[in-house]
Amino acid sequence: MSLKLTELEQPDFERLVLAEDSDAGLRALICVHSTALGPAAGGCRMWDYASDDEAVADVTRLARGMTYKNAMADLGLGGGKSVIIGDARRDKTPDLMRAFGRAVESLQGSYYTAEDVGISTEDMAFAAEETRYAVGLAGGDHGSGDPSPWTAEGVFRCLKVGAAHVFGSDDLTGRKVLVQGLGHVGMSLAEKLKDAGAHLIVTDINDAALEDASTRLGAEVIAPDQVFQQEMDIFAPCALGGALNAGTVPQLTARLVCGAANNQLSTPEMARVLQDRGITYLPDYVVNAGGIISAAGEIHRRGENYRRARLDGIAGRVQEMLQRADAEGRTTNEIANAMVDQMLDKANAA
Missing domain, CATH: 3.40.50.720 (NAD(P)-binding Rossmann-like Domain)
Structure with a gap:
């Protein structure tokens, strides 16, 4: 394993980490905007960004948005997001997703990940082999599957x-x-x-x-x-x-x-x-x-009634x-x- 984590400065954000694993071909950014309301949660997307600056701009914008989304949905969760830099059709492999899972695990529960653009429930299952903090899974007692x-x-x-x-x-x-x-x-x-x-x-x-x-x-x-x-x-x-x-x-x-x-x-x-x-x-x-309400049910190990109550909540x-x-x-x-x-x-x- 060759996972390398680099902390990046990002004002007004709790944490921004560059995760690299040359053996698995992983370059990813994990961003935690706020944990004021609970551990950060937000999906992982894989995108072929034109530059690292573009990837940083995207992951920070999305992480901040998840803070607001999770707060308004009353999920007891903060906001975070991750992006894997690469072409999902060409570069994605099980080993890459496992390496990403190890990167998520290194944050020790301050961030939960799930599917987003370019990432499927099957991909997240590979990440879950290496971390306890991957959700949106198809199986298990509390698996939420397709959001x-x-x-x-x-x-x-x-x-x-x-x-x-x-x-x-x-x-x-x-x-x-x-x-x-x-x-x-x-x-x-x-x-x-x-x-x-x-x-x-x-x-x-x-x-x-x-x-x-x-x-x-x-x-x-x-x-x-x-x-x-x-x-x-x-x-x-x-x-x-x-x-x-x-x-x-x-x-x-x-x-x-x-x-x-x-x-x-x-x-x-x-x-x-x-x-x-x-x-x-x-x-x-x-x-x-x-979607994040569904994933939150998995994080908190709650059932369908929890999810439906929060859907009623956002309508209210x-x-x-x-x-x-x-x-x-x-x-x-x-x-x-x-x-x-x-x-x-x-x-x-x-």
């Missing part, structure tokens, strides 16, 4: 809360809902929307997924570059981040935005632009917490957030961030 259905369920529940606020009813019958991105989460959300009677509009770059949604769900299929030309009631971004930007927001016809994608706003200012246009935005890190917080945003004249993003900051201040003062 996608839980993420979709959380988004769907929050979407219904948003619909009740915007339209006066959570009945989605006939509502035009555009789902952008039909990965595991997007397709699961589309199925729920179809069952709820929504007029489903979908787009993706995967033709097979579009064909499935068309034939099985009766969805209207549009080209990816036609999203913001569509008439819709609700926009559900479930693909890459940054979909809401200075070019797209002025075109958006939806009155409600609620989707599973991370970092939907290209800049924080877009929340105010949406609000000024009369569009209600439900912050992504609040509504897409179902969305309702509170919307009411406060209206009463205080602030954006939903500002309200959500303020709610989390208050939780962190209280924990840090204890």
Whole structure:
């Protein structure tokens, strides 16, 4: 074994570690943003970053986001994230994942890892051979497996809360809902929307997924570059981040935005632009917490009732957030961030 750990300076973060194992081909960053509310938890993604600086920027941004997501979901967990630098299709091996597991184990429980982009439940099982702090596993008494259905369920529940606020009813019958991105989460959300009677509009770059949604769900299929030309009631971004930007927001016809994608706003200012246009935005890190809720059940060794109670909890917080945003004249993003900051201040003062 040739695992080497290097501590990197990162202001306002508890820890940033570069983990390298030349024998296994591992170069990874593990970032712990905050453990004020409990051990840090957040997925591991594998990505072929153009530079180390790009990887550091990504892992720190994601780790901070997990602090806020985990706090708002009331999980008793802090925020962390990890990235493995490399092409998941070309460079990923069982030995690499085992080396990553040893790196996670070296943090002695201050960080729990799970699947993210480029990492599967099978990959995480190899990491779990070397660490007690890998979750999102398919087997075992508390294994949570694929988090996608839980993420979709959380988004769907929050979407219904948003619909009740915007339209006066959570009945989605006939509502035009555009789902952008039909990965595991997007397709699961589309199925729920179809069952709820929504007029489903979908787009993706995967033709097979579009064909499935068309034939099985009766969805209207549009080209990816036609999203913001569509008439819709609700926009559900479930693909890459940054979909809401200075070019797209002025075109958006939806009155409600609620989707599973991370970092939907290209800049924080877009929340105010949406609000000024009369569009209600439900912050992504609040509504897409179902996946980490599922993993938290595994961390805390709790069952399905624990997970479902926390899904109810995030829906309740969305309702509170919307009411406060209206009463205080602030954006939903500002309200959500303020709610989390208050939780962190209280924990840090204890």
